[in-house]
Amino acid sequence: MEIILEEKDAGDWSYRGEGAVNLVLAYTGSSPTFSGKIIRVQKVVKNGSMEETERSVLSKHESILWKDAGSIVTSPNKEIAEQMYVQSVMIPLLGSEFVDPGVRILVSRGFLESVERDSLSKRPGSRVKAANVDCCADSVMLMSDHSVFPQGASKGAPCITVEIKPKCGFLPSSSFMADENAIKKNATRFKMHQVLKLQQLKVQQLSKYDPLDLFSASRDRIHEAINALFATPQNNLRVFLNGSLIYGDLGGTKFDEIEAFEDHLKSFIHEENGLRSFVHLIGEAILKLGVLDRLLEIQKLDKIDVEGVIHAYYDIVSQPCKLCKKFGENQQSGKYSSLHSIPVDESLKIVRDYLIAATAKDCSLMISFRPREDDDPESHYRTICLGSTKQRFDVKAYFIDLDMKPFNKMEFYYELDQKIVNSYKQKVGVEHEAANKGTIEGYETGY
Template sequence: MAIILGADDAKDWFYKGEGAANLVLGYRGSSPALLGKVLRVEKIPKGSTRASECEVLTEHEKLVWADIGEVVESTSKKVVQQAFVETVLIPLLGAEHIDGGIQVIVSREFLKIIEKNVRNKRPVWRVEAAEVDLLCDSALLMSDHSIFPDGSCKEGSCISVEIKPKCGFLPYSEFIVGANAIKKSVTRFRMHQFLKLHKKEVSQMSEYDPLHLFSGSLERINLAIRSLFATPQNNFRIFSDGSLIYGGLGGVMDNTECEAKQLQETKKAAEDRAKFLIQRDFGIQLDSFLELIAEAIFKSGMLKQLLATQKLDVIDIEGAIHAYYNVICQPCLVCKNLGDAALLHRYSLLHSLPLDESLKIVREYLTAATAKDCSLMISFRPKECGDWAANCISLRSSNKIFEYRAYYIDMDMKHLEKMVYYYKSDPESLSVSSIIENCCISRNVM
């Protein structure tokens, strides 16, 4: 029987977090069908008008995904997203670590009450950017991967981490121009950190290196996890029984220099609380817990699959943008503004590709973009000695055994027009090369 959420049900849902496209709500009611679930509710940019459901995919997007019938035939954004996960991502990443969820019916009154109830819980900049889409008639119900699905964790015994791993490789495309060669030696995450610090959007740079996390080396994975804990920003969060205890809410930015002291004090308090709960519930020190996370990532093999999917972006946005213009059958605005004959010749090779090859490049680029932007959710609970299973870890630093569950989350399908945004955002992040040089000079002078 279909689940229908009306006005009376709104009180049972609370704000848990959000991304660019959806609010995530946790459940505190008593319905057996909803216990241990989260609800992903669509947002819409403030001041924008909602496209009709028949325009869920543009004609060019239908062309890109023509080989994936379930995606093209979908009648709403929610169904498109679900079909994308089931028919595109699961074959690449495996069903074991992906939860496609189910659609539930929501009334407009339910959404209005939710919008009102969560407004004061949301980060201010998120509130200013987007609001609940009141014209939606359904939402995506999924398991809450910050707790164990069978609900057998007694209170205070399930601790989870959410990680945004980012892009795990350096591009090597021949279509990257010489002026942008820094992309081949400095990760995009690192460049964005320099840029955010320069703009005073963060008070300190993260030392996290995605190349460590994706390396396949347990030692380097450990280093990556410790760096994420030291400067979590919006890339690392810890939950105790589904409640956030460490890290930011829905991408809250570590904001201004004048708030640095207050932010450090808040972070220290959160760190102390996390240490206390880990010691109380798991009987281990923080160092051992970070080791546990690294062991789970290493053992699961999830990042090997994720990296392979990210690497579907073979020619970088500097190459893929030309395939994009082939697909939309418009003159290439990149080539139009170029005066370099050698570059024009190089890009002409892309513009001479058959349409099916251009479609493949664009389709794989968009799929890779989803893989670069997703998160991992890993949950842990103690196990009795001798009660061993395939998804268990025995910590070398203690005599304790832990069970873990790991999932990919936030696997949102990227729209075709985002490719123009990705291309235009490249110059901003690449301008960081001069910032990096200045930082290095300043450090040497000091």
Template sequence: MELTLTEQDAAHWVYRGEGAANIVVSYTGSSPSFIGKVMRIRKSPRKASTLPGVRNTIALSSHERLIWQEVHKLISSSDKEIAGQLYVDHVMKPLLGSKYVDAGTHILVTKEFLKTVEKNVDSQRPAWRVDVSQVDKQCDFALLMSDHSIFPHDGQGSSHSISVEIKPKCGFLPLSTFISEGTAIKKKITRFEMHQALKLQRGEISQRSVYNPLDLFSESKERVHKAIKNLFTTPQNNFRVFLNGSLTLGGLGGGAESTDACMAKVLEDELHSVIQAGDGQCTENLFTLVTEAVQKSGVLNQLLEVQKLDRFDVEGAIHAYYNIIFQQCKVCKELNKEQAKAYTSLHSASLEESLRIIKDYLIAATAKDCSLMICFRPRKENDSGSSYNTVYLESTKQAFDYKVHFIDLDLKRLNKVEEYYELDKKIVSCYKQMNKIDDGRNEDAKLQGPEVTNQQGSEAANLQGPKVANLQGSEVTNLQGPKVPNLQGPEVAY
């Protein structure tokens, strides 16, 4: 952290986007030290619970230091932001592969730099983000990283690039024996699909996504292609497209509405500068490129292995959590003696075993919530000296360099485990409740259809059929919730 950014440097950093904890800005100046870089600047709540000028610098709690005791640099860090960077560097990078993970470096910044950046970017931030958070001007450093939405200027390949950011989510169905009978549906329906029901009920989304994470992780070219196309159809906060580092499709400060014909046309037109396909074919070719890169790189196989470190599910991990914090298990307290027997083995486990369960659970939670950035650029003809991997687009006879990086590999805190457990219960309960409602509607439709046809003939059926379909289809969809931004948006692409 030798370099220090001052007030005079602020004008060269422009808003790229933000998530719950950080604002991301990208560099537009001419300094070789920062070209092709982005910076994560920590945020703080506007209604701080601590006194002005005082912030919590405790990186890890005493229980967390037990969990991560083998990562010496992490447990000795003095600030939670530094701890986060060390976690990526020493925990996630070895698991996911050093070539796919950029932990970044910290750089010193002055309070004046932060004040000026905040002044410059506030007009571009979503209003609801501005209302609840601000730049943390008590923090004297920021995290500097490569901009993974573009290629570095190495003189090779095209100057144009396309990048796609995907938030894969959990790619498997849990099999843990600690999943109760009441939540056994988790073994059949993906967490992503069930969570959509809760988000819809809360008004965080206006319609459910058609994306299925199991398709993306399937290793079937057809299913992977389908997953990419479905993400494009309903991006929410799970899919973004950048052209030369500028957002073309998706949301910056949170979620995005479903892709309509106008959005699709804009993307199609933008892609013409990179993909040499006919009108209406560029977007489809982009799906093919992403599918090929996902399969050729094998990164999702590695990600899935890390996600599967969660062998006990949160319904098992919660018991290990109470072992670690040396408190009576609140979950078992609500069960009868017969039900509590199912978790006896967890509560009789050693402290070391409980620590391992929670450590693996938290690592898996990071892997389930991270994003994947895949960047492409057309390879120049007769260029055989590129250091990047290549995919070939048969339909346009174009070769593309591509690079893949995992981003948003945030350290999940121990004190969140109880929240994760409660959220899990809400997700399952809401899905089951809404599914019963849907089943009821389906039964009504079955009863109404044949009766109308038998009693009044085909003409009456034709008159009433579309009306019933409209009430149960698009009209119901429009009534299911306001179109508001997703308040749980992730860190944006960088």
């Protein structure tokens, strides 16, 4: 018999977190069917246009874009289309070992309305302002809770999980970037975006995290990247103990959070400086599993940068290119003529690869650790030894938030890119001007 979650079941699901598209709820009830599971509940934009809120699956151009990608185009609803995208596009690229596509289960409207009421006080204010739970949906995605090992948190050894949003791990080198935006070849997108977020009051301070360090395959640089994430987690790092959040997004002061977190680590890592050892453990997992190598390959499908891709987009939608019109007859417009002369199939591939890369740049990586005793039976998981304490840990990793990026947001992606670059160039210009005037002393650059 097919499972349907009703209003009476809502109390068994607890708010875990959310992204731009979904709420994540973890199961807290007693049913073996859902033990160690989460659900992803779709959201709908507040005060959106009909185009944003209508329940169509794919647009006309998206149907053309993904026509050769499994059953995405024939999916009866958005939830199944997203699941097919993960199965048909992301799993072949990332590997089935590291991706859980989930299964769709039915829900009642009463269940979704109850979830919305119960989670309201736990959601960040900015998320509440932007979107509601989509109470018109008829299904949610059921997945394993990757913050715990199977069998749930109540059995066996404790489990500690780090969730990292790596972001883009390379610098673009495309010849299609405008000459005045050459700074993109030297500064990471993450670093530049931090400046804009600070101006918009979306972050309280600039993070020193550098994605290039995390993707470097150098132990020292990986440790530096992880330490920077712990210093300023923002929405790029969270840590769970047996499925419960113990670091990141807790709303307390940084000192209180890190002190409480180190107390938790003392029962997990047998060393006084547990945080340092935990950072080393995460680094060893990243190196041994090779997960970021795969992710970087997919990110690099974006070969020509959004400043090139936007021209292919206008050809696909059969519109005059707004960028070429803006440039007019100046020297830069000539560099884009080659993009407008290629067959439409090549334009489709350019945009498709860009959107797949965008998924890889915006996903999260969950890495879980569980202590193993010497007399434990052979584990199904890979094992990592922490040299400083001689402890052994089972380790597993999964990518999450592998959402399909909408084709109709290509103009938005381009405009955001330009806004990010311009805000960063402005900041650099202010610093250079201050330095030239001899007033840089005492100027807070954030780096």
